[in-house]
Amino acid sequence: MDVAIIGIGLHRFGRSPDLSGMQQGASAVRNALADAGLSWKDMQFAYGGSQDAGNADALVNELGLTGLQFTNIWNGCATGGSSLHAAYSAIKSGEYDVGVVVGFDKHPRGAFNPKPADWGIDEWYGETGMMLTTQFFALKTQRYMHDHGITEESLIRVSEKAFTNGSLTPTAWRQQALSYDEIANSAMISDPLRKYMFCSPAEGGAALIICNADKAHLYSSKPLYLKTAAVRTRHYGSFEVFAPSQAMNVADASTVTASKAAFEQAGIGPEDIDVMQLQDTDSGTEIIHMAENGFCEHGEQEKLLREGATGINGSMPINTDGGCLANGEPVGASGLRQVYEICVQLRGEGGARQVPNNPKVGYTHVYGAPGLSGVNIITK
Amino acid sequence: MSNQVPIHEGLFTWPSAKPQLLGSRCVNCAETAFPAQPDCRNCGSRETTIVELGDQGILWSWTIQTFMPKAPYKSDETAETFQPYGVGYVEMPGGVRVESRLLPNKPEDLQIGMPMKLDIIPFRTDGTDGSGDQIMTFRFSSFKEA
Numbered sequence: 323m324d325v326a327i328i329g330i331g332l333h334r335f336g337r338s339p340d341l342s343g344m345q346q347g348a349s350a351v352r353n354a355l356a357d358a359g360l361s362w363k364d365m366q367f368a369y370g371g372s373q374d375a376g377n378a379d380a381l382v383n384e385l386g387l388t389g390l391q392f393t394n395i396w397n398g399c400a401t402g403g404s405s406l407h408a409a410y411s412a413i414k415s416g417e418y419d420v421g422v423v424v425g426f427d428k429h430p431r432g433a434f435n436p437k438p439a440d441w442g443i444d445e446w447y448g449e450t451g452m453m454l455t456t457q458f459f460a461l462k463t464q465r466y467m468h469d470h471g472i473t474e475e476s477l478i479r480v481s482e483k484a485f486t487n488g489s490l491t492p493t494a495w496r497q498q499a500l501s502y503d504e505i506a507n508s509a510m511i512s513d514p515l516r517k518y519m520f521c522s523p524a525e526g527g528a529a530l531i532i533c534n535a536d537k538a539h540l541y542s543s544k545p546l547y548l549k550t551a552a553v554r555t556r557h558y559g560s561f562e563v564f565a566p567s568q569a570m571n572v573a574d575a576s577t578v579t580a581s582k583a584a585f586e587q588a589g590i591g592p593e594d595i596d597v598m599q600l601q602d603t604d605s606g607t608e609i610i611h612m613a614e615n616g617f618c619e620h621g622e623q624e625k626l627l628r629e630g631a632t633g634i635n636g637s638m639p640i641n642t643d644g645g646c647l648a649n650g651e652p653v654g655a656s657g658l659r660q661v662y663e664i665c666v667q668l669r670g671e672g673g674a675r676q677v678p679n680n681p682k683v684g685y686t687h688v689y690g691a692p693g694l695s696g697v698n699i700i701t702k
Numbered sequence: 703m704s705n706q707v708p709i710h711e712g713l714f715t716w717p718s719a720k721p722q723l724l725g726s727r728c729v730n731c732a733e734t735a736f737p738a739q740p741d742c743r744n745c746g747s748r749e750t751t752i753v754e755l756g757d758q759g760i761l762w763s764w765t766i767q768t769f770m771p772k773a774p775y776k777s778d779e780t781a782e783t784f785q786p787y788g789v790g791y792v793e794m795p796g797g798v799r800v801e802s803r804l805l806p807n808k809p810e811d812l813q814i815g816m817p818m819k820l821d822i823i824p825f826r827t828d829g830t831d832g833s834g835d836q837i838m839t840f841r842f843s844s845f846k847e848a
Binding site: 432433435437438444445446448449450451452453454457460461462464465468509510511512513514515558559565566567568569570 | 709710713725733734735736737743744762763764765766767768769771772773774775776777787789790791793797798799800801802803809814825839
């Protein structure tokens with residue numbers, strides 16, 4: 323069976339003080355159902371997840387107790403990617419014809435503060451102040467800049483592009499474009515990354531209606547196709563978050579292996595992608611992910627960014643809705659927000675942020691602790 | 703005088719005149735881990751031995767923690783007394799890169815490739831009146847090679 327996406331829904335990212343995380347998830351599902359012209363009782367199965375806003379299957383209290391199969395998924399920042407992979411497999415196997423994938427979250431303000439024991443690490447690591455994702459992204463970026471000749475200018479350009487795109491996206495949290503100088507002069511948080519180079523934990527919801535492609539035209543005049551969904555974890559030697567030590571020989575990151583698997587399964591290559599979403603927890607990480615996903619050589623980013631290649635009108639538009647930098651990161655919803663945006667672009671519904679020339683193939687990539695990546699390829 | 707107690711058993715030799723970081727090496731594939739663990743992350747073997755990783759290394763990457771982390775961070779500091787600290791990976795002669803707090807906490811004092819040496823330092827004092835055990839942890843600081 324091939325797999326189609328026939329409905330997409332979002333609950334605005336950012337802060338919704340009057341709504342619980344779960345209500346934001348329900349809102350996203352209702353929007354996706356409306357987009358597909360279907361109702362909750364049509365859903366045969368659901369996969370969903372959140373980190374801090376409760377069990378996804380409790381959404382049935384809001385949406386209806388229809389008896390459907392509902393499985394909760396939690397897989398760090400790759401929660402959305404893993405939920406979508408599960409739904410993809412459920413359709414692919416032929417077991418179901420139509421279902422929903424949903425992610426939502428509502429995080430407290432400030433940096434995440436994970437517990438070492440949840441990640442198989444002893445307490446001393448957190449007590450002495452090394453259990454911070456911001457440090458990892460800074461350490462990886464610092465080494466990457468050293469090895470591949472990337473300068474601070476590139477870090478600034480990624481943020482500049484993100485907030486420009488956010489200013490064109492009505493559903494984005496950060497809708498104000500920031501100048502190069504504002505970013506360059508923002509406070510240093512974790513060297514080499516500054517305040518406006520990090521995304522923040524946030525709130526929001528996203529949902530997709532997934533369907534057996536043979537039946538997609540029964541429901542939708544504009545179905546898109548989920549060509550592949552690949553999730554991979556780290557290998558020995560890859561440089562990952564929450565690691566008290568690293569092996570001497572650095573192996574390919576989980577992003578590299580997930581990306582290669584996805585391209586192989588889809589039978590296409592990076593050169594065939596018209597628009598993409600790459601995990602941008604921070605601007606350094608977006609730069610690294612450009613190469614890890616196969617879209618350029620290591621070090622080539624400096625030139626590409628200077629030329630504006632990753633902007634909406636560039637040759638490789640990345641994070642057209644402003645990505646995590648402009649939308650914040652509600653962990654459960656973030657990976658599905660990426661797919662939502664790619665669908666908007668492939669449908670040609672991007673408005674002020676629409677990529678020109680009728681994009682036909684899109685790509686999404688999430689990276690999550692403690693070293694897993696999810697990649698999706700979506701086509702018209 | 704209060705006792706000096708390691709923050710976790712088995713991270714470093716203590717007490718010792720010349721403390722060393724401790725790790726484990728796989729009997730089967732010879733890969734090294736820190737902290738020591740009974741099984742090997744590389745080959746899955748369950749035969750590992752405790753080894754000394756050394757007390758000097760080379761800085762592989764670094765950053766500076768500028769804000770006071772939330773729990774599980776547990777020091778004696780308050781928001782007012784918090785001092786930024788360096789964090790980095792130090793390449794050890796024992797064959798592994800170890801993540802550590804670093805003594806220099808200014809970007810101009812840190813550089814990839816610089817030599818670093820191990821210190822065992824008091825990190826906090828247990829008990830509210832300051833009379834409890836001194837909790838010791840490891841840290842690397844820069845030094846000039848002779």
